[in-house]
Amino acid sequence: MPFDPPKRPHSDDPEAERPTNQDDEDQPAADDGVNHNSPEQAVRDHMHFGESESREEKKEREAAEAEAKEKADKGKKNKKPTDAADEDTEEEDEDDTDAEKPKSRSKRTFWIVMLLVVALFIGLLLVGLLPRLKKDKARKEEAQAAANALPIVTVEPAKKAPDTTRVELPANTRSNRETYVFARTNGFVQSWYADIGAKVRRGQLLAVVATPELDQQVVQARANLNLARTTYDRLRNIELPGAISRQELDQGQAQYEAQRAIVNQLLAQQAFKRVTAPFSGIVTQRSIEVGSLVSTSNAEGTQLFKLEQTDTIRAFVNVPQNFVPSIRTGLPAAVIVPEFPDRTFTGRVSREAGALVPETRTLLTEVKVPNNEQLLRPGIFAQVRFQVPRTGASVVISANTLVPGGLEQRVVMVRDKKIHYQVIEPGRDFGDELEVAKGLKGGELLVVNPTETLREGQEVEMRKPKEEKKSDGPTGAKPKSPDPLYNPNRPRVSTPGDEDKKKDKKN
Numbered sequence: 001m002p003f004d005p006p007k008r009p010h011s012d013d014p015e016a017e018r019p020t021n022q023d024d025e026d027q028p029a030a031d032d033g034v035n036h037n038s039p040e041q042a043v044r045d046h047m048h049f050g051e052s053e054s055r056e057e058k059k060e061r062e063a064a065e066a067e068a069k070e071k072a073d074k075g076k077k078n079k080k081p082t083d084a085a086d087e088d089t090e091e092e093d094e095d096d097t098d099a100e101k102p103k104s105r106s107k108r109t110f111w112i113v114m115l116l117v118v119a120l121f122i123g124l125l126l127v128g129l130l131p132r133l134k135k136d137k138a139r140k141e142e143a144q145a146a147a148n149a150l151p152i153v154t155v156e157p158a159k160k161a162p163d164t165t166r167v168e169l170p171a172n173t174r175s176n177r178e179t180y181v182f183a184r185t186n187g188f189v190q191s192w193y194a195d196i197g198a199k200v201r202r203g204q205l206l207a208v209v210a211t212p213e214l215d216q217q218v219v220q221a222r223a224n225l226n227l228a229r230t231t232y233d234r235l236r237n238i239e240l241p242g243a244i245s246r247q248e249l250d251q252g253q254a255q256y257e258a259q260r261a262i263v264n265q266l267l268a269q270q271a272f273k274r275v276t277a278p279f280s281g282i283v284t285q286r287s288i289e290v291g292s293l294v295s296t297s298n299a300e301g302t303q304l305f306k307l308e309q310t311d312t313i314r315a316f317v318n319v320p321q322n323f324v325p326s327i328r329t330g331l332p333a334a335v336i337v338p339e340f341p342d343r344t345f346t347g348r349v350s351r352e353a354g355a356l357v358p359e360t361r362t363l364l365t366e367v368k369v370p371n372n373e374q375l376l377r378p379g380i381f382a383q384v385r386f387q388v389p390r391t392g393a394s395v396v397i398s399a400n401t402l403v404p405g406g407l408e409q410r411v412v413m414v415r416d417k418k419i420h421y422q423v424i425e426p427g428r429d430f431g432d433e434l435e436v437a438k439g440l441k442g443g444e445l446l447v448v449n450p451t452e453t454l455r456e457g458q459e460v461e462m463r464k465p466k467e468e469k470k471s472d473g474p475t476g477a478k479p480k481s482p483d484p485l486y487n488p489n490r491p492r493v494s495t496p497g498d499e500d501k502k503k504d505k506k507n
Contacts, residue, residue, distance in 0.1 A: 184272035
């Protein structure tokens with residue numbers, strides 16, 4: 001008979017229940033649907049039987065586990081847990097005592113890190129908060145000090161006006177002599193000899209006018225003159241007494257003289273065929289060309305040439321009424337031209353009109369300026385500066401010391417560190433400065449830019465205005481003149497229209 005090995009329950013779990021007594025081992029195994037008689041299954045059953053542990057070994061293992069559990073319970077009693085989470089963790093991991101140490105260390109490290117973060121946050125809070133508290137405290141102290149302090153005002157002394165004052169007025173410039181040259185006879189231009197910019201002398205030939213009609217009139221007048229002379233000679237040579245009356249002789253003589261005058265007149269007109277310069281100067285305009293028809297009219301546009309004398313320039317100034325008493329012939333004047341910002345041209349008052357223009361209440365004054373270098377051109381805009389002597393004592397104050405508003409002109413004075421309002425009578429206005437005719441004597445301390453909060457008799461603290469800083473450049477450096485409005489060499493800036501044109505060309 002084949003050998004049948006003892007059947008044991010097959011289970012992958014080593015903790016599976018095994019028979020507790022010998023009788024149970026002798027009982028046949030339950031039918032689990034596996035053929036244990038086959039050789040392959042017999043080998044498997046034998047291997048599984050070898051791996052299973054005996055009953056004694058199981059008892060020893062259970063005793064060791066019970067002893068380890070008792071030791072763990074004693075350790076828990078001696079050691080106090082820090083919180084409920086640690087107790088739960090220790091109860092759950094009581095079988096693994098070695099794993100408790102890393103977990104407790106990680107929790108301790110976590111709490112140390114949290115304490116360091118809280119300490120750092122508190123430190124940063126103190127570092128940022130304490131300076132702000134100090135600044136707020138200092139700001140409150142400054143505000144309280146400012147509220148209790150006296151108002152600070154900037155003062156400037158009133159100055160006595162100098163003996164002379166500078167006055168700048170706009171002027172129109174013209175040449176010393178200028179005239180238009182017209183034709184004195186009818187005809188057409190045969191030739192011309194001077195163009196614009198040409199310097200000519202007095203009597204120099206400018207053009208020649210052809211006068212065919214006038215020439216024929218001269219021939220006719222000469223023929224009539226010869227006839228009248230012959231008739232007069234015949235009447236005068238009659239020797240028979242009583243042949244002619246005295247009246248006939250006088251009439252013949254008169255006709256002869258009249259014909260001679262006509263000839264001389266036509267000859268004088270014929271002399272105007274040569275157009276000459278009336279004085280030395282520069283030709284500034286030419287309105288004719290060869291073949292141009294000319295006449296004796298002096299209407300606008302019929303002139304042949306314009307001649308000007310530019311060795312001396314005349315500047316005409318309209319002086320206001322309040323400066324008229326100071327204007328006199330020979331008064332020095334400086335002419336300023338924008339094209340020469342670093343140079344002034346010296347001149348003198350040559351004459352004045354003697355009467356004011358009723359519409360503007362100004363006096364037309366002429367100032368002559370030598371122009372030997374030909375730097376000044378007639379018609380250029382200029383400023384004429386006069387040093388006008390003052391007619392009476394006055395005080396000059398800054399324009400920003402006036403109190404704004406009100407019916408009367410007032411200034412704010414500081415006397416014994418107290419505010420006082422003073423009414424003044426203004427004189428001439430120089431822009432940034434104002435002349436005071438009455439109300440001030442000079443030397444008074446005036447408040448600059450007074451405010452409406454200043455009250456009469458209020459105590460204040462004075463402060464002088466800040467001085468302007470001097471430029472760091474060299475002392476002899478000249479100010480840079482402004483760029484001209486039109487500069488042909490300036491690079492042209494492209495516009496959106498130009499870009500559109502370029503795109504159209506490409507397309």
